[in-house]
Amino acid sequence: MADHHYDAIVVGSGISGGWAAKELTEKGLKVLLLERGRNIEHIKDYHNAHKEAWDYPHRGEPTRQMKADYPVLSRDYPLNEQTLGMWADEQANPYVERQRFDWFRGYHVGGRSLLWGRQSYRWSPADFEANQREGVAVDWPIRYEDLAPWYDYVERFAGIAGTREGLDILPDGEFLPPIPLNRVEKDVAARLEQSFGGRRHLIHSRVANITQPKPEQNRVNCQFRNKCWLGCPYGGYFSTQSATLPVAMATGNLTLRPFSIVTQVLYDKDRGRARGVEVLDAENGQTYEYTADVVFLNASTFNSTWVLMNSATDVWPGGLGSSSGELGHNVMDHHFRAGASGEIEGYRDTYYFGRRPAGFYIPRFRNVGDDRRDYLRGFGYQGSASRERWDREVAEVSHGAELKQALSQPGGWSIGMTAFGEMLPRHANRISLDHGVTDAWGLPVLAMDVGLGDNERAMRRDMVQDAVDMLEAAGVQNVTPEEGDYAPGMGIHEMGTARMGRDPATSVLNAHNQVWDAPNVYVTDGACMTSSSCVNPSLTYMALTARAVDHAVRELKRGNLA
Incomplete structure (x- = not known):
């Protein structure tokens, strides 16, 4: 018996998950937002937002102990005293590198929306057409014209500074x-x-730093402090905490549950639909089931795919969405x-x-x-x-x-x-489950084989x-x-592994981001990407998510997802 039923469940609270929660709750659905890490409250929990270099014991630089604790982060700039604690604990959350892959993760409410570079560019028509024109991988099932009105929509809300x-x-x-x-x-x-x-x-640069205040969102324009990665108490840049989460909460339709590791999508093989998710409580180790009419996977590119690969394995050994043989493949970065x-x-x-x-x-x-x-x-x-x-x-x-x-x-x-x-999608670039290595909760980890x-x-x-x-x-x-x-991975723009396409034999998702094998499961984070363009991808995730929610709610009303 389920611990609770909701109209929709959103897995992950980063850029795309925050958008999914906002859109679903504004459309009247009761939504459970699940985040595997701790909560970070806007303003209150930005502990370093007003500190300068001299306020840190080591002037912000990483210590030997930090380098030992975070061997992957220490390969690049993310490891420092200023953002310590904002990145995933590498000891508790290991992964296997068949080839070197620098995976920089943020496991907390807001995810990397608190840490991103904010560069926000639209894809061009040529980006959506290139695979078909050049015979690379598979064709995108959508074109620029399909996404253009959704780019308009998310840009107006998020606030993108730039020039025409x-x-x-x-x-x-x-x-x-x-x-x-x-x-x-x-x-x-x-x-x-x-x-x-x-x-x-x-x-x-076109960036999600607002240059005019947005009083309807309680956001003040950018103060030119360049401390964005510490959390902006002014709401000067777009994040889950400053923008989408407050709107979702204000509807009264959202339940936020941190410390909730989604271990699988619960699949009803008789109906060919998901019935909810299984959650492992990261604090008490207990397992819970939550049911819903629709599930949005927004746990970040690789973690959304991890959930799919760990789901419905009694039906598909490779997991939910693996019937095409493409789940986990076609990893891309910039x-x-x-x-x-x-x-x-x-x-x-x-x-x-x-x-x-x-x-x-x-x-x-x-x-x-x-x-x-x-x-x-x-x-x-x-x-x-x-x-x-x-x-x-x-x-x-x-x-x-x-x-x-x-x-x-x-x-x-x-x-x-x-x-x-731009990095081309190649089937050989893949992630997979390694059951020989487990994390702090006894779950199998991902193995990276990308070059x-x-x-x-x-x-x-x-x-x-x-x-x-x-x-x-x-x-x-x-x-x-x-x-x-x-x-690969160092660009922090990992994409692919559950690509969209026109044919269930060659793709994991359809044109509306639905899993072919379970149409009430939507994936709208970087996992869905069929190619990578050369521009930063987050704005496209926002637009795809808003578009997919619009489709999901219409399909729910029509009874097509039951």
Whole structure:
């Protein structure tokens, strides 16, 4: 017997889960929102939001003990004193690396919506058509036109700062005023336009930092503190806590249950429908069942797929949604850490206001129009120009009053950019359950077997060289090509493993994000992605989720999900 029945269950409270909860409750459904980690309350639990470097025992830097406790996080910037406790406990939540995979997870209410980079771009029509045109993987079952009104909808609510540019490769949206470019960035933008005949564009970043207040959401505009990853007490950026969760709670239709690890979707094979989920309480170890008419899986790309693979194994050994043989396959990320930087002479009389949470963006220009490369797809650049601060080294002055005086003045200007490249979906890139390794609750863990292909490796050469060429064309001095250590997962944009498609024989989900084998189960986080584009994916997750909820509620009313 179920412990409780709801109209809908949402698994996961991050960007897509928060949207699912908001949309379902606003449409009148009684909803249970399940989160495997602890609760973090807006404002009250942002303990480090007002701290500076000197407020931390080690000035914010990771300690040896932290590196021992978080060996994966220590590979990159996420491990630091400021966000300690905001990332999943690696000792309690291990995974197996058949190939190196840097999996950075946030197990708490809000998930990575509290930690994300906020870059928010629409996919282009070409992104939805590329698989079919190039014979890669399977065709998307939707096109840009299907998602465009939902992009409009989520942008207006979330608040996206940006500018309309009229570029086919990067569609315009419903924008708030942009976070401004500084003088150097504006000049570099003009030089690039001239040097490349208007074929390359340096534009304002499009980010989910509101530049005008949203009083109806109790959100104040961005304060230019650049402390977003610590939780914003002003609600200056979009997160579950600041935006979707308060709306869902205000309806009176939401029940939030943290410390709830969903171990499987409960499947009724006679009806061919899910009847709810099984939950393992992370605190007391007890198991509970909750039933619902519809289930939304938004536990993050890999965890949603973990739940599917651990469900209905008496019917399908590979789990619910595995009948196509594609569940767990086609892992994608955005490969990055390839670009260039340099120094800019002059502008010593110019500075900028505050600490911007964003810089500039250069949209994709490779394999666009009549440009053809020896690889498929392309990449875009994120970057910024700034002046060196007090923490720079002053070679001419080693100590004393002269050093203090030198450090009280801003240093020279520099500019840098890194490309984010599209990773093709390949069946060989996969995750699977490893029953030989278990987590702190005795559950099987995921094994990662993901690597870059020849297409990505060929692309990375241009990602570096094009950055060098553009900076040199813009008059930047001492340009240095840069290609750092990258492994899949490091982009924190993991996608795929339960892809959408047109045919149940080759995909896990249909055009409305329903599991072919259980149409009252929807998956709208990164697991659903059929390809990866080269732009940050979170805005697309939001739009897909709002669209899927609209479909689910209509189907419930028609009795098609019973």
